[in-house]
Amino acid sequence: MQPQLIRELEALLGPKAVLSSAEDLMLYEYDGSVDLGSPRCIVFPESARDVSGIVKLANRYETPIVGRGAGTGLSGGAIARSGGIVIVFSRMNRILEIDGANLRAVVQPGVVNLDLSRAVEHLGLFFAPDPSSQKACTIGGNVSENSGGPHTLAYGVTTNHVTGIELVLTDGEIVRIGGKNIETAGYDLDGLLVGSEGTLALVTEITVRLMRKPEAVKTLLAVYDTLDDTTESVVDITVRAITPAACEMLDGFTLRAVEDYVHAGFPKDCAAVLLIEVEGLKEAVEAQAAEITEVCREHRAREVRAARTDQERNLLWRGRKEAFGAMGRISPMYYVQDGVIPRTRLPETLRRIEEISKKYDLQIGNIFHAGDGNLHPLILFDERDTAQFARVVAAGGEIMRHCIEVGGALTGEHGIGMEKNELMPLIFTPDDLALMERVRTAFNPASLLNPGKVLPMGKACGEIRVPRSPAAAAMAT
């Protein structure tokens, strides 16, 4: 990178806000998964004006720019694939306003997801999207990726909770779209921007909805001896119009790894468990918990028990949220997928994954958001074994193709990024992609903003990128 650009960035932001030494840059080569990419410099803006200044400089030097929150993303969204400047939002981490009366908060993009919920807890409120990485991931990142989490089954994903955004466009202009209101006359630009994976504009301020905490919460653990009984229970819960706040599944292999690590109280000799949470008025919670228990028993659940204390409940959730971490203890590396399927297709899909696991002689763990059909198969491998690695790629592709065949999608919450962009043609026609490309160009004409993400580059059509770095796996939660 031109030393002149570094000097100009330092003049703009101060020398402490610019990193360019080789050892500093290494820390920003990876995110929560997928590949590596070496940025040429890292900058830490403190305001939208700083960001605007950086963007103007990047334009002048025709240098790519990539926005980055905590780097917990699972599809390479924050990787500097083409080098350039990585803009880290960690210094823009202030909660600017909490408007409890109107159930809104205004935050900078670097605010950590869980910190917002903690900041509004005393008002009986919370921020609904709850990715497993919520202790670390930022709301700016959530907006870019349209992040979900277990409780999005009831509350929706990030896009359902954003009413306004301040953007820095690729020419450095600062623009506000939406606001605190639930709608603004005009096109739904918020709807376009949320989930655009940092390819349309940089987000410098976000107005989000806050939710009121429910009166009662009940967390149930249903234990099964077969996978089929487990998945059939999920289908039946959906069919009977019971709407839990969360419905998560862990298969036996995964929960044994989790139990050794977290000691959440999962029985180690079962085929799978469902972790189901119901929320609302206490009358509704009791009735729903009773119905769910009945469904699970009808499908031969060996045991259905409710967490008796907050501590028990938290432990069960810790087991779920730290499951990816637990996998790191038993395998040098794993590849997590994020396919979504219609919920009625769960039983056959789990059987298919089992077949694929046998066919390729790979260990595949299943832990996922069963209630909305969002799968997270974890394929374990050792990256030193190249023959095995080839099988991982093939197995991953087969699982993905199955999801598409049954009417599903490539990613439910992790994003396309640079992991799946070459798979986009499996879902979208050339005309679909041409329109998306045109919208991207309308916002990001020179493709300086997060290049090589979301849309296929056309170089390796149909290829999935599998992470090789163990460090990436350690980040993934």
Added chain:
Amino acid sequence: MSQPTQASFTRLEEMVGGSYVVSDAAEIAAREVCGVRPTVVIRPADAAQIAEIVQFAATEKLAIIPTGGCTKLGIGSPPSRYDIALDLSRLNHLLAYDPKDLTLGVEPGMRIEDLLRTLGEQKQFLPLAVPLSERATIGGIVATNSSSPLRHAYGAVRDFCLGMEFVTGEGAQAKSGGRVVKNVTGYDLHKLLIGSLGTLAVITRVNFRTFPMPQAQKTFIASFSLAEAAFDFCRSVAHSVLTPQLVEVADPSAGQLIFSGEAFARILPGQWSAVITAAGQPAVVDRYAKELGHMAAAASAAEFLPVEDEAHVAMFERIQEFPRLALEAAPGAAIFRLSALPNAMPSLIAKLTAIAKQNHADVATLARVSGILYAVFVAENAGSVASLAAAIPEVFRVCSQPEMQASAMLEWCPKELKTAPEVVWGPTRPDFELMRRVKNSFDPQSVLAPGRFAGGI
């Protein structure tokens, strides 16, 4: 601007079949948009025909407006060109419905009533309780982002629409989103089509998630002599653990339209009414009755009235149809759809009332307390558009005040008032340039509904 020639008619007839290209006076008149009439009405059978028609129109420089039940064609500013009304009534099929997955895919020409009937057989529904529901179609509801009181509990179209297929202004068939309930594969382009008044693309399929019908429902009306008291009551509900299906506040004039019949005799004229519907298991509904009763007493409500069964259904329908009822009562009314923060609503209503008074008009308001407000302005002298013309810019001015942070759109008004896009959409906003870029991406030649949208898009 060019007119369709005889040769164009022949070409269009070849595309869809002669009987589906219509130019008789009644059909043309039914598809008038703000005083502008098309030359021809075309009824395509499918997306492929639509793509062909749009490509042809682009080449011939003809302008197209997609139409459904023609209930909301008056929304938006007058089109700058309008040659072809693309009647989507033949695309009226439910393409996929998986009740066990609670998802469906439907063509735009299907009437919402027909769709709701099919869903009802499975004890499911879509929370689209929109005005003019007898004739309203899915495509029209999506394209106008029609307001439903059930948004309070279920969100708006953007929240439960999973994906769409559509034909762009260049005649390309495209799609975004999908059929599954959680999906971040690619840009959410379909969200842009919601409320776009047909200016970006012709919708050919919409995928929704459906919702299970609640076991029981009951409405409670608390009436107050002051607006503040009614909104305070709603605030106490919002700050409680209750999560009602809808929360609305009707001012005395709106109340007169909504509460008709003996069941509502106890609601006296001049009262502000807070309307709250509870839904769920019977035990839950009973709990609402108890808690809301306490809250109403604490707020010194003049009346607290439970409404159920037929009276509930009738009243719900009148809330749903409020804009239609208002227009029937005063055909020359100007109806604003405003978006405001819950806490700003009482002062916004006070300001709207002052604007009406200054301009020799009356205003009736129905607030969806989570953020949408209908304001119906009626001139005291029924024939006078001048007083409304004077009031309209004042409404936009009040909305832009920093303490209001409100947004407004003039949804219905006499066409004579629509002399410029700003009359309908208010002053151009800073993000307009981005909307223009979006329009250019979808419809670079402005084939689709030119001039109907904000800023003359």
